[in-house]
Amino acid sequence: MIFRAVEDADLISRVRRGDVEGFNHLVSRWEKRVFNYLLRLTGSQEDAMDLSQEAVLKAYQNIRKLDDPARFGPWLYRIAHNEAHSLFRKRRPETALEEAPPERNAAPGFSMDLSLAVTAALDRLNPDQREAVVLKVYEGFKFEEMAEILECPVSTVKSRLYTALDLLKSELAPVSARGKFNDSSK
Amino acid sequence: MIHPSEALRDYAVGELAADQKPALEQHLAVCGECTDELDRLRVTTAALGMLADQEIPQRIAFVSDKVFAPSPVSRFFGGFWNSAARMGFASACILGGALIVSTYHRPSELRTVVQTANVDVSKQVNEAVTKAVARVQADDARAIEAMDRKYQREYQARMVAVEESFSRMQMRLGTALIASNDLRGSGEGQ
Numbered sequence: 001m002i003f004r005a006v007e008d009a010d011l012i013s014r015v016r017r018g019d020v021e022g023f024n025h026l027v028s029r030w031e032k033r034v035f036n037y038l039l040r041l042t043g044s045q046e047d048a049m050d051l052s053q054e055a056v057l058k059a060y061q062n063i064r065k066l067d068d069p070a071r072f073g074p075w076l077y078r079i080a081h082n083e084a085h086s087l088f089r090k091r092r093p094e095t096a097l098e099e100a101p102p103e104r105n106a107a108p109g110f111s112m113d114l115s116l117a118v119t120a121a122l123d124r125l126n127p128d129q130r131e132a133v134v135l136k137v138y139e140g141f142k143f144e145e146m147a148e149i150l151e152c153p154v155s156t157v158k159s160r161l162y163t164a165l166d167l168l169k170s171e172l173a174p175v176s177a178r179g180k181f182n183d184s185s186k
Numbered sequence: 187m188i189h190p191s192e193a194l195r196d197y198a199v200g201e202l203a204a205d206q207k208p209a210l211e212q213h214l215a216v217c218g219e220c221t222d223e224l225d226r227l228r229v230t231t232a233a234l235g236m237l238a239d240q241e242i243p244q245r246i247a248f249v250s251d252k253v254f255a256p257s258p259v260s261r262f263f264g265g266f267w268n269s270a271a272r273m274g275f276a277s278a279c280i281l282g283g284a285l286i287v288s289t290y291h292r293p294s295e296l297r298t299v300v301q302t303a304n305v306d307v308s309k310q311v312n313e314a315v316t317k318a319v320a321r322v323q324a325d326d327a328r329a330i331e332a333m334d335r336k337y338q339r340e341y342q343a344r345m346v347a348v349e350e351s352f353s354r355m356q357m358r359l360g361t362a363l364i365a366s367n368d369l370r371g372s373g374e375g376q
Contacts, residue, residue, distance in 0.1 A: 031246045036239040049243055056246050118233050136199055137234045143201055162195050165230060173229035 009069035020154060023063070027056050030073065033139060034080050041084050041127070051087060055080040074145040081149055086103070088127070121171040126182045129164035136161055189220050198227035 006027070014022030026183055034055060039048035058079050066075050135146045146157045192212050196202040202210065214221050 027246050032239060035242045039240060044261065045240075045243060052242070053246055075308055114233065114236060122234075122237075137231055138237075138239075154261050158192075160282040161199070162192075165195065165199075165227060168234065169226050169230045173226040 008072040012063060012066065012069040012072060015060075023060055026072070030076055031056070034076060035076065037134060037139055038080055038084055040122075040138060041131060042087070043123075047087065051080060051083045051154050054083050058083070062132070071145075071148070074141065074148045077135070077141075077149045078151070099174040118172065121168050124171075125164050125167060129167070133164045133168070134156060187217060190215065191223075194220055194224060195227065198224055198231070256305075 008026060011022045011026040015026065035048050035052045038051045038055075042048055042051070055076065059076050064077075066072065122133065125133065129172060131150070132146065135141045135149060141149065143154045143157050146161075147154045150157060151165060190210060190213060191201055193206060197207070197210055214224065
């Protein structure tokens with residue numbers, strides 16, 4: 001991650017000098033991750049592709065506003081997050097996203113039952129919880145970075161993630177014979 | 187026994203601070219419930235991890251399109267303003283140029299050239315005006331001469347016509363006098 005950030009900063013300085021190919025190189029390093037992040041939020045390849053294009057275009061147009069080039073990743077994800085939520089707001093009157101999550105196909109190459117179980121468990125989370133899981137488990141961001149992307153306090157990020165993990169755990173890893181875990185924080 | 191639930195979750199997702207890990211690991215060694223909980227969290231994240239990333243259907247490379255690419259001029263100026271070295275070099279060039287110009291600059295010569303140029307131009311203008319005036323005057327003289335000739339011709343023609351009419355009237359008058367004398371002579375004879 002550190003090497004990636006260093007190289008990102010180098011590419012960004014090239015882009016700021018007018019090197020368009022430097023930006024293409026930067027995009028090639030992030031496009032698959034951003035696409036999959038948006039795919040997990042929207043459940044639609046077409047939407048994820050369109051939103052990825054929009055996010056990258058906005059990143060290109062606003063690259064000079066990026067304060068810390070080493071934090072290009074969270075910055076790009078925040079743009080993608082804003083694009084996705086802008087789309088959700090536009091569609092909200094027609095499709096209540098929170099009540100009816102988009103249909104998803106099981107991931108190829110894995111047990112259909114397990115894939116479907118995981119997909120169904122993710123779909124039962126609300127959008128904020130699902131996004132917290134996606135950013136932590138699939139994208140590997142730190143809490144500080146997640147807070148930057150979601151524009152909310154770290155405490156909120158942790159609350160969303162741990163609530164989501166409790167719900168997922170109850171479906172994907174049922175309680176063992178030893179008994180229920182007693183949470184001292186409650 | 188108190189179960190450090192938040193530290194356990196932080197540990198499970200790789201967010202527990204390094205200085206807190208030894209204490210948690212000591213607790214896990216003696217607490218079956220926390221060990222079970224950690225196992226369940228790991229099973230959950232492992233199950234989630236089985237949904238692999240998908241390949242992107244098409245590359246995002248639109249920025250290389252000419253439409254989105256900055257023009258060579260904007261690239262030059264973009265690079266120029268973002269480079270202190272280039273700015274410094276350009277400033278030195280401008281300063282050097284200004285020094286050379288000021289060294290070889292001759293205001294008096296410049297004035298002479300400007301004055302000479304002004305004299306040449308005014309001379310050319312005067313010549314052109316003189317030629318134009320002469321041309322107009324010649325045209326006018328030719329027109330007046332032509333009109334004069336035409337007037338003379340018409341005048342002479344009218345005079346000829348008047349003389350002829352006068353001659354005809356004289357002849358008629360003479361004829362009338364002769365006839366009158368003839369009539370008077372014949373009356374006296376009777």
